[in-house]
Amino acid sequence: xxxxxxxxxxxxxxxxxxxxxxxxxxxxxxxxxxxxxxxxxxxxxxxxxxxxxxxxxxxxxxxxxxxxxxxxxxxxxxxxxxxxxxxxxxxxxxxxxxxxxxxxxxxxxxxxxxxxxxxxxxxxxxxxxxxxxxxxxxxxxxxxxxxxxxxxxxxxxxxxxxxxxxxxxxxxxxxxxxxxxxxxxxxxxxxxxxxxxxxxxxxxxxxxxxxxxxxxxxxxxxxxxxxxxxxxxxxxxxxxxxxxxxxxxxxxxxxxxxxxxxxxxxxxxxxxxxxxxxxxxxxxxxxxxxxxxxxxxxxxxxxxxxxxxxxxxxxxxxxxxxxxxxxxxxxxxxxxxxxxxxxxxxxxxxxxxxxxxxxxxxxxxxxxxxx
Numbered sequence: 001x002x003x004x005x006x007x008x009x010x011x012x013x014x015x016x017x018x019x020x021x022x023x024x025x026x027x028x029x030x031x032x033x034x035x036x037x038x039x040x041x042x043x044x045x046x047x048x049x050x051x052x053x054x055x056x057x058x059x060x061x062x063x064x065x066x067x068x069x070x071x072x073x074x075x076x077x078x079x080x081x082x083x084x085x086x087x088x089x090x091x092x093x094x095x096x097x098x099x100x101x102x103x104x105x106x107x108x109x110x111x112x113x114x115x116x117x118x119x120x121x122x123x124x125x126x127x128x129x130x131x132x133x134x135x136x137x138x139x140x141x142x143x144x145x146x147x148x149x150x151x152x153x154x155x156x157x158x159x160x161x162x163x164x165x166x167x168x169x170x171x172x173x174x175x176x177x178x179x180x181x182x183x184x185x186x187x188x189x190x191x192x193x194x195x196x197x198x199x200x201x202x203x204x205x206x207x208x209x210x211x212x213x214x215x216x217x218x219x220x221x222x223x224x225x226x227x228x229x230x231x232x233x234x235x236x237x238x239x240x241x242x243x244x245x246x247x248x249x250x251x252x253x254x255x256x257x258x259x260x261x262x263x264x265x266x267x268x269x270x271x272x273x274x275x276x277x278x279x280x281x282x283x284x285x286x287x288x289x290x291x292x293x294x295x296x297x298x299x300x301x302x303x304x305x306x307x308x309x310x311x312x313x314x315x316x317x318x319x320x321x322x323x324x325x326x327x328x329x330x331x332x333x334x335x336x337x338x339x340x341x342x343x344x345x346x347x348x349x350x351x352x353x354x355x356x357x358x359x360x361x362x363x364x365x366x367x368x369x370x371x
Contacts, residue, residue, distance in 0.1 A: 035239035037088040047074035059262035089237035106199040111371035114185040117192030127178025133247035134239040145223035153216040155182035173247040200225030269365040297367035
């Protein structure tokens with residue numbers, strides 16, 4: 001294969017496709033986070049039935065639906081061997097033969113922060129071409145689909161791809177010319193671009209494949225419905241969105257780097273902490289977040305644990321404590337747990353402990369600042 005190297009423009013291949021210099025084949029090219037499905041902070045590998053729009057499994061991959069309990073999601077569902085070079089995948093399993101109505105939708109989704117998409121220049125005459133690539137495996141064959149869309153859900157590009165062999169990993173590459181019109185979020189912490197991968201959608205959310213439209217489309221018209229077949233499987237990994245007219249090898253990131261990327265949007269805060277008693281009824285404590293989050297997170301105390309504190313030489317356990325947040329920003333939080341019979345201004349060292357007495361170091365507080 002012949003090619004032309006240019007320090008400004010990048011690499012031009014003999015089929016005239018261009019890989020711009022800005023889209024390095026080595027680092028910092030993939031706009032998506034956790035495309036190899038390595039990180040699963042919430043579920044830790046467990047299968048979950050999707051009952052509402054939420055993050056149920058692999059970090060940054062949002063599960064969306066109009067009818068509850070029609071599919072389950074799990075890291076490495078079914079226990080199949082991933083494609084060469086990968087150790088994990090996101091697995092979807094249909095739980096019913098669902099009739100998809102006109103306004104129904106079922107999909108997985110990742111929102112990409114504006115800071116990470118501003119260089120694409122979408123909405124301008126200089127909009128860059130991007131290429132989406134991934135590995136896919138399904139028990140179904142046919143034409144499947146998804147879309148890119150903007151923050152306002154009024155610009156979208158439905159795309160299609162084909163799975164010809166059931167239960168076989170297939171690598172897909174889709175090139176999309178950047179949108180030169182519409183309103184797209186710039187370099188802010190808002191939603192820059194959303195990627196949908198459809199599991200079944202009605203006509204309301206389906207449009208013509210291969211063209212930008214002024215509508216909220218999730219898939220192209222006529223795409224295969226995964227949720228339409230009971231027991232159907234849909235497995236995906238190696239998802240990459242990059243600048244350029246052709247796919248390059250998947251960007252490999254160290255586990256700790258990808259975990260840190262995910263923790264900008266979600267963190268399981270560890271269970272060990274220190275603080276003080278405030279008056280006779282409160283333990284107050286401060287926690288520093290491991291990463292600066294996108295915005296001040298919403299914090300939720302996980303259930304099913306004791307709050308165990310060492311106070312004035314005595315262990316005090318509180319079953320299913322109630323967490324109250326006094327202050328939180330993108331770097332940390334200050335909170336308290338209620339108790340009784342305390343003396344003010346005593347230091348405390350505590351931990352969150354499960355009912356059986358084992359210690360959980362990662363299930364104290366769930367902090368989320370997802371898009």
